[in-house]
Amino acid sequence: xxxxxxxxxxxxxxxxxxxxxxxxxxxxxxxxxxxxxxxxxxxxxxxxxxxxxxxxxxxxxxxxxxxxxxxxxxxxxxxxxxxxxxxxxxxxxxxxxxxxxxxxxxxxxxxxxxxxxxxxxxxxxxxxxxxxxxxxxxxxxxxxxxxxxxxxxxxxxxxxxxxxxxxxxxxxxxxxxxxxxxxxxxxxxxxxxxxxxxxxxxxxxxxxxxxxxxxxxxxxxxxxxxxxxxxxxxxxxxxxxxxxxxxxxxxxxxxxxxxxxxxxxxxxxxxxxxxxxxxxxxxxxxxxxxxxxxxxxxxxxxxxxxxxxxxxxxxxxxxxxxxxx
Amino acid sequence: xxxxxxxxxxxxxxxxxxxxxxxxxxxxxxxxxxxxxxxxxxxxxxxxxxxxxxxxxxxxxxxxxxxxxxxxxxxxxxxxxxxxxxxxxxxxxxxxxxxxxxxxxxxxxxxxxxxxxxxxxxxxxxxxxxxxxxxxxxxxxxxxxxxxxxxxxxxxxxxxxxxxxxxxxxxxxxxxxxxxxxxxxxxxxxxxxxxxxxxxxxxxxxxxxxxxxxxxxxxxxxxxxxxxxxxxxxxxxxx
Amino acid sequence: xxxxxxxxxxxxxxxxxxxxxxxxxxxxxxxxxxxxxxxxxxxxxxxxxxxxxxxxxxxxxxxxxxxxxxxxxxxxxxxxxxxxxxxxxxxxxxxxxxxxxxxxxxxxxxxxxxxxxxxxxxxxxxxxxxxxxxxxxxxxxxxxxxxxxxxxxxxxxxxxxxxxxxxxxxxxxxxxxxxxxxxxxxxxxxxxxxxxxxxxxxxxxxxxxxxxxxxxxxxxxxxxxxxxxxxxxxxxxxxxxxxxxxxxxxxxxxxxxxxxxxxxxxxxxxxxxxxxxxxxxxxxxxxx
Numbered sequence: 039x040x041x042x043x044x045x046x047x048x049x050x051x052x053x054x055x056x057x058x059x060x061x062x063x064x065x066x067x068x069x070x071x072x073x074x075x076x077x078x079x080x081x082x083x084x085x086x087x088x089x090x091x092x093x094x095x096x097x098x099x100x101x102x103x104x105x106x107x108x109x110x111x112x113x114x115x116x117x118x119x120x121x122x123x124x125x126x127x128x129x130x131x132x133x134x135x136x137x138x139x140x141x142x143x144x145x146x147x148x149x150x151x152x153x154x155x156x157x158x159x160x161x162x163x164x165x166x167x168x169x170x171x172x173x174x175x176x177x178x179x180x181x182x183x184x185x186x187x188x189x190x191x192x193x194x195x196x197x198x199x200x201x202x203x204x205x206x207x208x209x210x211x212x213x214x215x216x217x218x219x220x221x222x223x224x225x226x227x228x229x230x231x232x233x234x235x236x237x238x239x240x241x242x243x244x245x246x247x248x249x250x251x252x253x254x255x256x257x258x259x260x261x262x263x264x265x266x267x268x269x270x271x272x273x274x275x276x277x278x279x280x281x282x283x284x285x286x287x288x289x290x291x292x293x294x295x296x297x298x299x300x301x302x303x304x305x306x307x308x309x310x311x312x313x314x315x316x317x318x319x320x321x322x323x324x325x326x327x328x329x330x331x332x333x334x335x336x337x338x339x340x341x342x343x344x345x346x347x348x349x350x351x352x353x354x355x356x357x358x359x360x361x362x363x
Numbered sequence: 364x365x366x367x368x369x370x371x372x373x374x375x376x377x378x379x380x381x382x383x384x385x386x387x388x389x390x391x392x393x394x395x396x397x398x399x400x401x402x403x404x405x406x407x408x409x410x411x412x413x414x415x416x417x418x419x420x421x422x423x424x425x426x427x428x429x430x431x432x433x434x435x436x437x438x439x440x441x442x443x444x445x446x447x448x449x450x451x452x453x454x455x456x457x458x459x460x461x462x463x464x465x466x467x468x469x470x471x472x473x474x475x476x477x478x479x480x481x482x483x484x485x486x487x488x489x490x491x492x493x494x495x496x497x498x499x500x501x502x503x504x505x506x507x508x509x510x511x512x513x514x515x516x517x518x519x520x521x522x523x524x525x526x527x528x529x530x531x532x533x534x535x536x537x538x539x540x541x542x543x544x545x546x547x548x549x550x551x552x553x554x555x556x557x558x559x560x561x562x563x564x565x566x567x568x569x570x571x572x573x574x575x576x577x578x579x580x581x582x583x584x585x586x587x588x589x590x591x592x593x594x595x596x597x598x599x600x601x602x
Numbered sequence: 603x604x605x606x607x608x609x610x611x612x613x614x615x616x617x618x619x620x621x622x623x624x625x626x627x628x629x630x631x632x633x634x635x636x637x638x639x640x641x642x643x644x645x646x647x648x649x650x651x652x653x654x655x656x657x658x659x660x661x662x663x664x665x666x667x668x669x670x671x672x673x674x675x676x677x678x679x680x681x682x683x684x685x686x687x688x689x690x691x692x693x694x695x696x697x698x699x700x701x702x703x704x705x706x707x708x709x710x711x712x713x714x715x716x717x718x719x720x721x722x723x724x725x726x727x728x729x730x731x732x733x734x735x736x737x738x739x740x741x742x743x744x745x746x747x748x749x750x751x752x753x754x755x756x757x758x759x760x761x762x763x764x765x766x767x768x769x770x771x772x773x774x775x776x777x778x779x780x781x782x783x784x785x786x787x788x789x790x791x792x793x794x795x796x797x798x799x800x801x802x803x804x805x806x807x808x809x810x811x812x813x814x815x816x817x818x819x820x821x822x823x824x825x826x827x828x829x830x831x832x833x834x835x836x837x838x839x840x841x842x843x844x845x846x847x848x849x850x851x852x853x854x855x856x857x858x859x860x861x862x863x864x865x866x867x868x869x870x871x872x873x874x875x876x877x878x879x880x881x882x883x884x885x886x887x888x889x890x
Contacts (some may be wrong), residue, residue, distance in 0.1 A: 100701065149877060153884055156637065158837070159704065162878065163639060164829035168873045175866035218467045218476070225464050228453035234435040235413060235445060237468035239517055277825060281708060288705060319720055326712025333706045334688055335696075 051295065052212055066194045068340055075265075078197045083259050083286060084274075085207040087302035089251040090283040092211040095211040095292040096220065097244060098227040099155045103146060103162035105279035106169055107252040110142055111135040111259025112266070112274040113173075119264070121187040128191065132199065132260045139256025143249030157223040166277045173271035185270035188263055198351045199261045208299075209255040214247070223247055284330045291339020301340060364427055366391045366471070366523050366554050367412070372421035374578075375408055381407040384421070385579040389523065389598055394545065394555040396565040396586075399575035400598060405558045406448050408575070409525050410478050413445050414438050425523070444521035445510040448528045448558070454501030462486050462514045469519020474526050484512040490544060506537040513544065514586060517553075524548060526557040530564050574598070608741050609858050615747045617854020618754035619809055623827055624834035624846035626805030633778040633798040633839040635696070636686050636703040641831055642824025643714040644674050644803050648810020649819045650718060651718065653727050663731050663815050667753065670807045678803025679708055681710070682796040685870075690795075712822075718821040727803050728818040746815040753812055760846055765843070778841070826869070833876045839886030848886065 061082075066074050067262070086104060094101045114135035118125045120224075148167065150158045177183050214220050222243045225233040234240045259274075266273055283302070290301020312321050336343045364390035365514055374382040380402040389395045397405050399508075410416040414435045428436055453461050459480070459482060466479035466486075474482070487493045490510040495503060500511055509529055516524060526545070530538045535575045542564050549555055559565045565572060566586045574582040576598045582589060589595055623645060630638045643709045649671045654660040655669070686703055693699035732746040765771040776784040785791040810828075812818075834853050838845025853872060862870040879886065 052720070063711065098697070098701065100704065120451060150880060153880055156700065156840075157836070157880055157884060160637070161876065164873065165824060167829055168869055171869040175864065175870070178866060194484070197879070213801065221460065221464055223455050224456060228455060229451045231415060231435075232447065232451035232453070233464065235415070235439055236465045236515060237436050237439040237470065239434075239436045281712065284705065284708065285712075318717045320716065322712045322719060323716025326714070326716055328707045329712060330685065330706055331707030331709075333702050333709060334685060337692075337702060 052209060055205065055208055055212070059201060063198070071193050073357060074193055076195045076310050078193070078262075079310060080303060081197075081200050081204045083282070083306035083309075084302040085204045085254055085258055085278075087283040087286040087290070087298045088211045089207055090291060091287040091298040092214060093223070093244075093247045093251045094284075095287065096215075096224040097247070098247040099151065099244065099248075100284070101248065101251075102159060102163050102284070103143075103165050103252075104255055104283050105166040105275060105277055106146075106162070107139040107142060107255035108259035108279050109166065109169060109275035110139045110262075111256035112178065112263040112269060114138050114256070115263035116188050116269040116274070117262045118187040119189040119191075121189050121217045124189055127200070128195075132203070132257050132267060135260030136257040139252040139259075140249045143247060143252030147248040149246035151248065154243055162280075166275050166280055170271045170275040170355055172267070173275070175181060176338045177271065185268055188269055190267075191264035196261055196264060199355040200258065203254060203257045203261065206262045210250065210254070212295060214250070219247065220241060261275040282325075285325060285332075287320040287339075289332045289336075289339055291336075291341030291343070293299055293338055293345070294341050297339050304340075365389055367423070367425055367556065369408075369412070370421055371427045372408065372411055373419050373543060374404075374411055374575035375419045379517050380578050382411065382575075385575070385578070385580050387573055389554060389556050389582075391522075391554050392552070393570045394437050394457070394549055394557065394568055396569035396572040397556065397558045397575065398560070398562075398565055398589075399430070402577075404578040405440055405575055407578075408525055409445060409507050409527055409556075409558060410436075412504065413525060415511070421484060422510040439469050439519050442520065442522040443525070444516035444519045444523070446509070446516055446527055446529060448531070450505065450508045452500040452503075452508050452515070455499055457497045458492055458500055458503070458511055459483055459487065459496040462518045463594060465515045465518030469521075476583070483514075483518060486517050489547070490514045491540075505598075506540075509533070510544070515546070517548070521553060523554045523556065526555060526559075528560060530559060530561040531551055533561075536562060551594075555592065607739075608853060609717070609862050611738065611741050611743065612861075613858030614851060614854030615751045615854070616857050617846070617851035618751035618885070619813060619849025619850075620830060620834050620854045620857075622754040622758055622805050622809045622812075623831045624850045625761065625843055626802040626804075627828075627831040628835050628838070628841075628843050628846035629798045630650070630802035631835065632794040632843065633774060634686065635700060636681060636682070636707065636799060637700065637832075638707045638710075638799075638802065639704060639712060639832075640707045640711040640774075640824075640829055641806050642826070642828030643711055643718070644806035644824075645810040645813065645827050646718060646819070646821060646824035647714065648674060648807035649729065649814040649823070649882070650722050650810075650821070652811045652814040653729055653819055654692075654722075656731065657727075659661050662745075663747070663811060667808055667811045670811050671804050673682065674807025675800040675804035677800075679796050679800030681803075682799035683792065686799065686821045687792050687796065697746040715821060715824070724819050724821065724822055726820045729814070731815045744816070745810070746843065750812040750816060754809065757808055761805070762843070762847075770794075770797070774847065829869075830872060836871055836876065836888050837877055837885075839888040842886070845886055845888030 079086065088106055090101060090180050115131055117132065118131045146162065150161045222233065222238045225238060226243060230240055263269060287298040287307045289305060290299065291297035309321065312318060312324065313318040366389040370386055370575040372382055372385045373380065385408060399405055407416065411418050414433055418431050422429055425441055425443055463479055466474060466482045487496055490513055492507060492510055492514060495507065500508065503511060530541050533541060538561055545555060545568055555591060570584055572584065572586055572589045574595050581598065582592050582595050604754050623641065626636060626640050630636050651670055652663050652666040654662055655666050662713050685706055689702050689706060690699050693702055732749055734877045736745045765774060773784065773789045776787065777791055778791055781791050832847040835846050837853060838849030856871060856875065857868045860863055860868045
């Protein structure tokens with residue numbers, strides 16, 4: 039995964055983001071609930087993808103734990119917001135979900151981020167399955183429950199909360215990326231040994247950044263939970279949720295900040311369209327095919343591809359390739 | 364008190380001793396050379412000092428304080444920096460960013476981004492890379508990449524700099540420039556411990572030279588002593 | 603009342619499958635340098651194809667081994683020869699190749715599951731074959747389990763001999779150590795790596811056939827086996843095929859012991875071992 043590093047001095051990106059968010063905030067006033075629900079899902083995928091890319095993009099450590107953090111969020115909601123009556127106010131539940139995911143992120147990170155990237159990837163790969171199985175066992179043997187019914191929350195409220203998480207997540211990602219921590223993370227991805235020798239506490243940077251990304255994934259899960267109505271370990275911990283942000287980020291391109299955003303927006307929209315159409319069954323098949331094609335021919339994603347094409351067009355045919363392959 | 368010293372430093376890889384019972388010291392202000400045939404353990408010794416590897420046995424002290432057991436970033440912050448034999452620049456990052464990383468993280472002082480950037484620019488000028496500050500480091504020539512590594516290491520404000528084969532792969536003109544750079548670094552008051560194969564450079568620049576062979580120290584002395592040492596000549600000619 | 607012998611033998615039976623799938627993955631990762639996280643999907647395919655062949659065409663599952671094995675081999679070989687070889691050639695560095703190949707395997711996972719879903723839907727399938735009990739000394743086991751163990755060990759052994767004794771096997775081992783030098787020595791690297799990948803797929807497919815005789819089948823069953831295979835490969839040592847073989851049996855026995863106390867905790871037990879391994883000795887038992 040190649041990364042261009044020319045830090046653009048675009049201070050208007052957060053401004054643009056806030057502007058777009060303000061516009062999105064007014065959305066429920068003039069579209070039907072169908073679109074509100076769809077947009078909630080799209081916002082969620084974008085924030086999951088950006089969160090994933092925040093850590094895994096520059097560092098080169100591919101995390102497949104997204105579904106684990108997301109599931110923790112769902113379960114936090116399921117436990118604290120049962121249909122019998124909310125035990126805590128919704129905003130607090132979201133925060134707790136974020137903290138729970140953060141803790142899990144710290145634990146997983148501390149255990150595995152000291153090792154080579156491949157160990158981290160395979161550990162996170164199985165993590166979702168592990169938690170799923172463990173919870174099933176726990177619920178059967180210890181609590182003797184099976185599944186929980188969650189409280190009902192209005193779609194518009196879900197939308198606003200998701201929008202809020204979205205804004206915070208994207209702003210955080212943007213500022214971290216441009217900060218010295220972002221530089222440190224990138225240097226770790228480029229050459230971890232050299233970074234360590236230049237004074238970067240590589241383990242700390244990796245673990246903290248990883249845990250931060252977990253917060254948003256957990257929060258997103260917590261607010262999506264009410265839409266699921268019935269929650270059990272199989273529903274909450276779905277490995278697909280780990281794979282999809284990766285696909286979206288790769289497709290969009292990891293070189294620029296907006297790459298994952300574009301990839302996620304396009305894909306999330308496509309996914310919704312696909313699910314609604316008669317091709318719903320072909321969803322995994324199509325996505326898989328696209329990912330394979332993207333990896334083979336667009337390793338720098340859509341954004342990278344467009345960049346190359348623009349460069350070619352500008353130079354009138356002689357493409358000078360810098361850091362992009 | 365020497366700025367760097369090691370006692371009985373040993374490193375085993377499985378059953379093979381890459382470094383065996385080496386005692387060494389570097390005094391403040393010196394330029395000490397470390398030579399030996401390929402595979403004699405020179406880079407391994409550097410790796411042990413900078414904590415890229417853990418010692419099997421032995422103690423290493425920096426300014427009197429034991430550093431064996433610390434982690435690389437901690438050692439860097441104490442004032443010990445290094446370059447690498449196989450150049451480890453951050454290839455996809457611009458040259459300036461490479462050095463900036465050292466300025467921001469290499470010292471216990473918390474610098475503002477502006478000051479760090481200014482310092483990084485000054486260092487680029489010191490090594491002569493100002494013109495390519497925005498170029499991705501991977502696009503530089505080997506000689507320039509080596510200079511970048513030096514600038515990056517210097518950004519961490521070291522008192523002791525470990526240079527690992529700075530001149531390897533350079534043509535004679537570049538070697539002369541590198542030698543001159545080493546002198547200028549010493550003029551800044553930084554102690555230098557350098558591994559080198561290019562004999563001309565070592566003999567001219569170093570105050571003292573250590574010779575390793577099969578992981579053991581076989582000779583130590585001034586360049587003249589080393590150049591005329593029977594043991595050393597045999598070791599090199601026997602190759 | 604289950605005795606220790608029961609548990610141990612059950613562990614061996616489980617271990618046989620684990621060993622087979624782990625050896626397959628080890629081949630793909632250790633030699634072809636592709637961490638094939640779609641490995642489990644080949645297992646799933648082998649299993650469900652056998653189900654279809656047996657339930658609709660009445661083809662004996664053991665005969666299916668001879669059909670499915672080569673079929674998955676060819677699929678794996680072609681996949682590597684096209685997709686992964688392309689990735690290997692176009693990647694600027696081995697690290698990038700590793701990352702890209704994992705992602706490509708991702709895509710394959712989706713693709714294969716998607717295809718499987720279209721064919722076999724989300725239903726759970728299964729069939730019975732050789733389910734009659736067999737006495738081995740004092741313990742009793744279903745015949746299909748014993749047959750599974752026999753074939754799993756058999757396939758692994760045949761492959762080991764192939765690696766150790768034949769010219770092609772030597773070429774493979776050379777390629778595993780140092781692809782570039784092996785290439786310079788006249789080994790057709792592209793073909794050898796693709797062969798290894800194909801063999802790995804063959805083992806997965808075969809494991810699927812064997813599994814289908816004993817367990818229920820569904821289109822998402824592959825993932826858990828991939829996870830187990832990875833744990834075994836790490837346990838045995840990344841890069842050691844013999845290690846994966848032994849590791850499979852170790853994990854199988856551990857799984858059997860844990861299942862004796864509580865079947866729901868076996869995955870947790872595997873992961874616990876995984877964690878301990880990563881903390882204490884990431885290179886595994888026989889790894890470098």
